[in-house]
Amino acid sequence: MKKSERVKKTTAKAGIRQENEKIILKAAESVFAEYGFRGATTSMIAEQANIPKANLHYYFPTKEALYRQVVDNIFNIWLQAADSFDDCDDPVEALSRYIEKKMDISRDNPMGSKVWANEIIQRAPVIQDYLETTLKDWTESRAVIIRRWIAQGKINPVDPQYLLYMIWSTTQHYADFNHQIETLNGGTPLSDAQYRVAKDNVIEIILTGIGAVQRRRSNLLQDNSPKDQQEKGDKA
Amino acid sequence: MKKSERVKKTTAKAGIRQENEKIILKAAESVFAEYGFRGATTSMIAEQANIPKANLHYYFPTKEALYRQVVDNIFNIWLQAADSFDDCDDPVEALSRYIEKKMDISRDNPMGSKVWANEIIQRAPVIQDYLETTLKDWTESRAVIIRRWIAQGKINPVDPQYLLYMIWSTTQHYADFNHQIETLNGGTPLSDAQYRVAKDNVIEIILTGIGAVQRRRSNLLQDNSPKDQQEKGDKA
DNA sequence: TTATTTCCTGACCATTTGGTCAAGTTACGC
DNA sequence: GCGTAACTTGACCAAATGGTCAGGAAATAA
Numbered sequence: 001m002k003k004s005e006r007v008k009k010t011t012a013k014a015g016i017r018q019e020n021e022k023i024i025l026k027a028a029e030s031v032f033a034e035y036g037f038r039g040a041t042t043s044m045i046a047e048q049a050n051i052p053k054a055n056l057h058y059y060f061p062t063k064e065a066l067y068r069q070v071v072d073n074i075f076n077i078w079l080q081a082a083d084s085f086d087d088c089d090d091p092v093e094a095l096s097r098y099i100e101k102k103m104d105i106s107r108d109n110p111m112g113s114k115v116w117a118n119e120i121i122q123r124a125p126v127i128q129d130y131l132e133t134t135l136k137d138w139t140e141s142r143a144v145i146i147r148r149w150i151a152q153g154k155i156n157p158v159d160p161q162y163l164l165y166m167i168w169s170t171t172q173h174y175a176d177f178n179h180q181i182e183t184l185n186g187g188t189p190l191s192d193a194q195y196r197v198a199k200d201n202v203i204e205i206i207l208t209g210i211g212a213v214q215r216r217r218s219n220l221l222q223d224n225s226p227k228d229q230q231e232k233g234d235k236a
Numbered sequence: 237m238k239k240s241e242r243v244k245k246t247t248a249k250a251g252i253r254q255e256n257e258k259i260i261l262k263a264a265e266s267v268f269a270e271y272g273f274r275g276a277t278t279s280m281i282a283e284q285a286n287i288p289k290a291n292l293h294y295y296f297p298t299k300e301a302l303y304r305q306v307v308d309n310i311f312n313i314w315l316q317a318a319d320s321f322d323d324c325d326d327p328v329e330a331l332s333r334y335i336e337k338k339m340d341i342s343r344d345n346p347m348g349s350k351v352w353a354n355e356i357i358q359r360a361p362v363i364q365d366y367l368e369t370t371l372k373d374w375t376e377s378r379a380v381i382i383r384r385w386i387a388q389g390k391i392n393p394v395d396p397q398y399l400l401y402m403i404w405s406t407t408q409h410y411a412d413f414n415h416q417i418e419t420l421n422g423g424t425p426l427s428d429a430q431y432r433v434a435k436d437n438v439i440e441i442i443l444t445g446i447g448a449v450q451r452r453r454s455n456l457l458q459d460n461s462p463k464d465q466q467e468k469g470d471k472a
Numbered sequence: 473t474t475a476t477t478t479c480c481t482g483a484c485c486a487t488t489t490g491g492t493c494a495a496g497t498t499a500c501g502c
Numbered sequence: 503g504c505g506t507a508a509c510t511t512g513a514c515c516a517a518a519t520g521g522t523c524a525g526g527a528a529a530t531a532a
Contacts, residue, residue: 016499016509034358038275042490052511057491059509114357121350122270123415131419139420156444162437165417166406173405179359181401183367184375201398208392209445252479252529278520288481293521295479473532480527489518497510502503 021059024049029070033114036122037067071119071126074112075134081105082138091149091212095167096203102171103199106178113175139164149212156211163210170202257295260285265306269350272358273303307355307362310348311370317341318374327385327448331403332439338407339435342414349411375400385448392447399446406438 027049031040042063046053060066085098106113119127143160150157174181174195182189190198207213263285267276278299282289296302321334342349355363379396386393410417410431418425426434443449 020509036272036275036354039272040274041488043488053490054492054511054513055509058511061491063490117353117357117412118272120413120416121353124419128419131416135416136420158441159433159437161420162434163441165409165413165434166402166438166441169405169409169413170402173401176353177356177401177405180356180367180371183360183364184372184397197395198398198401201395202402205394205399205402205442205445207445208447209441209443211444256479277518279518289520290481290483290522291479294481297521299520475532476530478527478529481523481525483523485520485522487519487521490516492515493511493513495511495513497508499508500506502505 017059020051020055024051024056024059024066025070025073028066029073029111029115032067032070033111033118036118037063037125040067042066068126070115074109074116075127075130077105077109077112078116079134085142087145091146091154091210092207094145095207095212099167099171099203099206100199102167103174103195103202106171106173106175107195110175110178113172117172117176154212158210163206167206170206174198253295256287256291260287260292260295260302261306261309264302265309265347265351268303268306269347269354272354273299273361276303278302304362306351310345310352311363311366313341313345313348314352315370321378323381327382327391327446328443330381331443331448335403335407335439335442336435338403339410339431339438342407342409342411343431346411346414349408353408353412390448394446399442403442406442410434 024045028040028045031045031048034040035044040063042056043053045066046056049056056066060069081098081101084101085094088094116127119125124131139161142164146155146158146160146163149155174190178189185194204213260281264276264281267281267284270276271280276299278292279289281302282292285292292302296305317334317337320337321330324330352363355361360367375397378400382391382394382396382399385391410426414425421430440449
């Protein structure tokens with residue numbers, strides 16, 4: 001139908017492959033996010049990318065190859081977030097930064113999070129390997145840091161593994177269940193201000209919950225002043 | 237797995253329908269959970285239920301009708317959990333009970349939770365109506381209770397909506413991401429003892445996080461009985 | 473017994489699916 | 503210009519899919 005609105009070709013032939021792969025990957029991400037690997041069809045993806053299906057198969061020979069590439073990209077984003085949880089002496093700083101980063105990712109890349117969720121629900125046919133190696137190692141290394149904080153009396157004795165699950169689930173919920181949140185918000189997406197409040201609530205409750213802070217000054221209820229956009233002026 | 241071990245027929249003809257519908261629904265739940273509506277096939281479900289596909293269609297004329305029934309059952313379980321969050325003066329009691337109930341459901345009915353997750357990710361084609369009515373009303377009524385607790389100084393000022401999201405996500409994570417948790421647990425499911433610890437951690441961190449308790453006595457670390465994760469020393 | 477209703481299922485069908493292919497078109501190096 | 507490599511795509515195919523159907527088996531009613 002609408003066929004020639006295919007997006008500009010930057011500098012002619014050079015870069016066409018790169019450009020088109022990007023378009024296809026983006027379309028694939030959103031279709032895989034919504035329907036999972038089995039439920040997604042290459043026609044849907046092609047349509048979303050606004051190219052003929054045969055063209056899609058020119059760039060990605062099989063549905064599985066395309067899916068793998070999508071999942072790979074997502075894992076890289078995950079790694080990026082993981083880096084922000086550094087080996088820092090201050091749990092408030094390290095955890096605030098990590099949670100904030102994860103919340104940002106949920107907002108900026110909700111489709112990726114959904115693809116990940118689908119992968120796990122389907123028992124990780126593609127990323128099982130990552131889970132057993134990279135993710136497991138990372139988790140254990142963070143557990144060491146958390147246990148050190150506990151030993152130093154900086155936070156309450158909590159089981160690191162369950163604390164991490166809480167952080168993952170809470171932050172990713174804003175991507176994966178975004179539709180439900182939107183519905184409960186009257187059918188409109190969370191505004192920037194609301195998202196800021198959500199973030200603050202999450203950080204505050206978790207940090208307070210593990211005894212990293214006693215009780216913070218800020219009122220976590222949404223203030224009704226229209227002005228609310230200053231940077232992360234709230235921290236430790 | 238064989239073929240004719242189809243389960244006993246209780247009392248012959250009477251109740252056959254009921255019996256078979258139950259078997260089919262259970263099979264359908266697990267297949268829909270793993271692959272979503274589109275990704276699931278009626279053959280897979282029939283196979284899982286150990287009946288010919290044509291027989292499945294005798295009881296449930298279409299895939300969609302079957303799916304609707306599955307989703308309906310899940311929503312009823314959700315309602316059951318919702319009831320346990322009653323209008324109680326004590327936030328510690330009300331929230332402990334609710335979180336515990338949700339954790340129990342995640343353990344006893346992980347497939348249901350996954351079907352729900354898939355539904356939301358797919359933008360609730362079937363349950364949108366519930367979200368806008370039952371779920372929304374319930375959420376708002378609980379928000380009132382939470383705000384009252386805040387006004388009474390029983391908990392810190394937090395935004396009720398985000399607190400609820402945290403409870404939902406954290407508890408449901410144990411069902412939806414059960415495979416990831418299992419992998420990180422060395423490939424074995426959480427034991428009863430571990431699950432107990434997980435529950436306690438969740439309850440404790442959230443209740444402490446909102447200031448409902450100051451700091452509780454229990455040590456949330458798993459008692460160090462020799463049986464801990466140390467099977468495969470894979471590493472890099 | 474026979475009649476009637478319910479249940480069971482192999483064979484079948486139209487549509488959708490992932491993927492191919494051959495005949496093009498476009499861009500770049502020469 | 504011309505050749506070649508990269509890109510594009512309508513038409514096509516075999517397999518899988520949701521669903522049907524006719525005929526048979528089993529249970530109950532008469």
